[in-house]
Amino acid sequence: MNAIEAHHLRKSFGPVTAVSDVSITVREGEIFGFLGPNGAGKTTTTRMLNGVIPPDGGTALILGHDIRSEPVLAKQGFGVVPEISNAYTDLTAWQNLMLMGELYGLDRGKAAQHSSDLLATLGLLERKDQKVQAYSKGMKQRLILAMALLHEPALLFLDEPTSGLDVQSTHMILSLLRDLNQQGTTIFLTTHNMEEANQLCHRVGIIRAGKIVATDAPEKLKTAIEKVHTIEVSFDRDVSGDDLAALIGVTSAERTGDKWQLTTPDKDATIRALVTFTQQRGTAIVTLNTLAPTLDEAFLRLTQGDMS
Amino acid sequence: MNPAGLPEQVKRAWAIAKKDIRLYYAKNSVLIFGILMPFFLFLAFFAGSSQLPLTFLLPGLVGVTLLFTATALSPAIYAWEGRHGTLERLVSCPITIEAMVFGDMIASILFGIGITLITVFIALALGLPLLHGIIMIVSILLAACCFSAIGMLLAVPPTSEPSTPMTLSLLIKFPLIFISGIFVPLDQLPSWGLVLSACSPLTYFTDLVRYSFTGEHFFPVLADILILAVITLVFTAGTMYLHKRTMPKRM
Numbered sequence: 001m002n003a004i005e006a007h008h009l010r011k012s013f014g015p016v017t018a019v020s021d022v023s024i025t026v027r028e029g030e031i032f033g034f035l036g037p038n039g040a041g042k043t044t045t046t047r048m049l050n051g052v053i054p055p056d057g058g059t060a061l062i063l064g065h066d067i068r069s070e071p072v073l074a075k076q077g078f079g080v081v082p083e084i085s086n087a088y089t090d091l092t093a094w095q096n097l098m099l100m101g102e103l104y105g106l107d108r109g110k111a112a113q114h115s116s117d118l119l120a121t122l123g124l125l126e127r128k129d130q131k132v133q134a135y136s137k138g139m140k141q142r143l144i145l146a147m148a149l150l151h152e153p154a155l156l157f158l159d160e161p162t163s164g165l166d167v168q169s170t171h172m173i174l175s176l177l178r179d180l181n182q183q184g185t186t187i188f189l190t191t192h193n194m195e196e197a198n199q200l201c202h203r204v205g206i207i208r209a210g211k212i213v214a215t216d217a218p219e220k221l222k223t224a225i226e227k228v229h230t231i232e233v234s235f236d237r238d239v240s241g242d243d244l245a246a247l248i249g250v251t252s253a254e255r256t257g258d259k260w261q262l263t264t265p266d267k268d269a270t271i272r273a274l275v276t277f278t279q280q281r282g283t284a285i286v287t288l289n290t291l292a293p294t295l296d297e298a299f300l301r302l303t304q305g306d307m308s
Numbered sequence: 309m310n311p312a313g314l315p316e317q318v319k320r321a322w323a324i325a326k327k328d329i330r331l332y333y334a335k336n337s338v339l340i341f342g343i344l345m346p347f348f349l350f351l352a353f354f355a356g357s358s359q360l361p362l363t364f365l366l367p368g369l370v371g372v373t374l375l376f377t378a379t380a381l382s383p384a385i386y387a388w389e390g391r392h393g394t395l396e397r398l399v400s401c402p403i404t405i406e407a408m409v410f411g412d413m414i415a416s417i418l419f420g421i422g423i424t425l426i427t428v429f430i431a432l433a434l435g436l437p438l439l440h441g442i443i444m445i446v447s448i449l450l451a452a453c454c455f456s457a458i459g460m461l462l463a464v465p466p467t468s469e470p471s472t473p474m475t476l477s478l479l480i481k482f483p484l485i486f487i488s489g490i491f492v493p494l495d496q497l498p499s500w501g502l503v504l505s506a507c508s509p510l511t512y513f514t515d516l517v518r519y520s521f522t523g524e525h526f527f528p529v530l531a532d533i534l535i536l537a538v539i540t541l542v543f544t545a546g547t548m549y550l551h552k553r554t555m556p557k558r559m
Contacts, residue, residue, distance in 0.1 A: 050400045053556045072312035075402040086393035090331055102323030103401040105309055105316055
């Protein structure tokens with residue numbers, strides 16, 4: 001079963017079409033990154049998937065439950081971490097967690113045990129009885145994460161969870177997300193941070209002007225946008241540029257310092273040819289890098305026209 | 309456990325009510341609109357109308373108190389929550405809009421009953437006998453539900469400005485007081501006034517309270533109870549339906 005199956009979601013606000021046609025499938029156990037420029041429809045899509053706003057058209061199955069016809073059953077299975085903390089600031093962290101426990105139907109003993117464990121993991125246990133209004137942004141964000149995890153959801157929605165946070169809070173949250181995913185939690189991560197998406201996500205979906213323009217693994221997405229790949233290689237002795245240019249698949253070979261940059265439409269064939277070449281010439285490869293475009297470049301390329 | 313089942317949703321509604329009690333009972337606007345305003349309103353009228361006996365005025369005080377307290381909290385809850393982003397958190401939780409509304413109503417009902425019982429004790433302390441205690445309890449319970457539903461109805465138009473529904477609620481509450489037999493006996497009202505008064509749920513509640521204290525009543529007691537019950541059901545169902553429709557517009 002897929003954790004999320006959304007088909008042809010649409011949403012307009014008056015004359016403005018925020019989401020015109022979004023279909024997303026997120027498999028159980030994966031970390032799915034949802035990327036897009038400002039105003040592309042990320043938040044609207046996520047809110048439709050969370051059941052916060054109803055779509056004008058299309059369907060969304062969350063953990064097998066239709067978010068429109070079975071909203072309670074769908075919501076029971078997921079947790080939500082919004083970009084801006086929305087804990088009750090006039091309540092303590094503990095009271096916020098107990099409220100969440102009751103809203104998710106946990107018995108009080110279990111809610112208290114989970115709350116203690118989560119607050120300890122997130123470094124908030126000592127300040128659990130302090131009102132949230134006295135918390136820093138990082139502490140509030142960690143509390144929101146604890147509130148979203150209290151009922152041990154199978155699916156976690158996060159919207160820019162580390163935006164504007166200090167290094168310590170960012171590291172703590174990302175590390176927890178990795179651990180959760182290893183334990184089987186599916187994660188739907190909306191982010192602007194390409195490095196974060198690159199490091200965390202198994203697959204990313206890119207939305208532009210209310211439509212999904214690409215969905216794939218970050219590495220595949222990066223390479224898919226380049227028809228010609230670059231391989232950077234250095235050897236333990238001098239080799240001829242002409243010999244390198246004659247290798248299978250290589251279209252050009254240029255020297256840059258002590259390295260060679262080979263361009264090729266077929267990375268795999270060229271690397272195999274390089275290995276054979278070094279064996280035949282009795283030379284050794286010192287370094288070998290494939291210079292794929294970054295996810296930033298892929299993102300910019302795929303969302304070109306919206307970034308101005 | 310079926311999270312969507314009625315027993316589980318009622319439990320979650322109670323969680324909402326407890327949250328409201330913690331957060332909103334001590335808010336300045338709730339205390340001003342719910343307690344101080346009806347108290348001073350009554351005091352002003354009491355001082356200015358010495359010809360009416362306490363046996364008439366004190367049931368009116370009970371009526372005004374319940375109307376103001378049971379509607380003090382509910383109109384502004386969603387505006388406060390919308391402003392702080394907490395409403396979106398609640399909506400993303402596994403609780404129906406109906407249960408959320410019910411939870412907010414419970415908090416308003418308890419606030420209304422708590423403060424109103426004080427006025428009942430004041431009336432008893434001033435020498436009024438409690439002739440029909442069961443009727444008093446039933447009528448306070450019913451009217452608290454009815455008035456809290458009215459409060460939630462006033463919260464239906466989406467806004468993030470809490471003063472908007474509070475002001476709207478005053479525009480409704482003041483006319484209700486003057487047509488409901490609080491300060492003017494129903495039998496002294498002109499026929500058009502009586503028609504208006506029959507449209508107000510406060511009329512039936514005040515009639516029941518007056519009956520509980522003095523044994524006198526304008527409408528038949530059973531009719532008072534039935535009409536109050538019907539209005540409560542209609543208003544409760546109406547507010548739940550309307551909030552379900554308007555909630556997405558608050559997001």
